[in-house]
Amino acid sequence: MALSFTRGLLPLLGHRYGRRHAPNTGHECSLREVIGLVRRRTTTKPEDETIAIAGLLPIDVGALLTINGENAAEERMKALILQLGQVPRRFPLLLTTKLRIPGFTWAPRSLADARESDDADGDATCTEDGLLCQYSFVRLEASLRTNPRPPSHGNRFT
Numbered sequence: 001m002a003l004s005f006t007r008g009l010l011p012l013l014g015h016r017y018g019r020r021h022a023p024n025t026g027h028e029c030s031l032r033e034v035i036g037l038v039r040r041r042t043t044t045k046p047e048d049e050t051i052a053i054a055g056l057l058p059i060d061v062g063a064l065l066t067i068n069g070e071n072a073a074e075e076r077m078k079a080l081i082l083q084l085g086q087v088p089r090r091f092p093l094l095l096t097t098k099l100r101i102p103g104f105t106w107a108p109r110s111l112a113d114a115r116e117s118d119d120a121d122g123d124a125t126c127t128e129d130g131l132l133c134q135y136s137f138v139r140l141e142a143s144l145r146t147n148p149r150p151p152s153h154g155n156r157f158t
Contacts, residue, residue, distance in 0.1 A: 029056040032088055034111060041112040046073035049110055050080045059083040074099050074109060081107055086123040089133055103130040 029037070034056050043049050050073075054061035059080060067075045078101055081087060092106035096113040099105060107126075108114050124133030 031057065031084060031086075035094075035114050038112045039114065043112070046110065047076060049073070049112060050076040053111065054080070057084065074101055077107065077109060078104050081126050082128065085126060087126055087131070089122045089124050089135075091124060092131060103128075106131055 034053055037056070038049075038053060043052065050064050051061060054064055057080070060083060063083065064076045064079055067079060069075075077099060081104070087107075091108070094108050095115040096108045096110060099107045099109050101107075122133075124131050126132075
């Protein structure tokens with residue numbers, strides 16, 4: 001029990017120490033920092049997650065509190081992301097359950113469940129219509145997918 005409590009508390013204390021000895025940035029945390037701080041945390045009421053972390057971010061918690069109802073958790077997460085306007089570029093690739101809201105099926109349902117956050121390769125813009133960002137991709141030729149070459153037993157990688 002003590003070990004699990006310590007594992008949860010140490011990142012937060014380290015963050016507070018770092019913030020106390022850093023210049024004032026105008027708000028407490030970035031979204032990247034919040035994802036790291038709430039990782040593996042739980043809540044008995046999913047709709048309260050965004051309310052609990054709102055004080056760490058430069059957003060209006062009052063707007064989140066006006067969202068109630070059966071789908072409040074997802075709608076509050078959408079509202080939080082929209083207020084931020086910018087999210088990490090790899091935000092859609094976080095390994096976690098996604099929102100079921102049209103245009104936001106790329107967004108995580110919970111930041112506490114996210115298993116990755118340490119990306120520093122830029123931001124994406126979140127709008128009412130969804131996410132705007134440029135991504136690179138590799139196109140695989142159909143022949144590679146349908147007729148892969150059998151592995152050669154003569155070549156070995158070391």
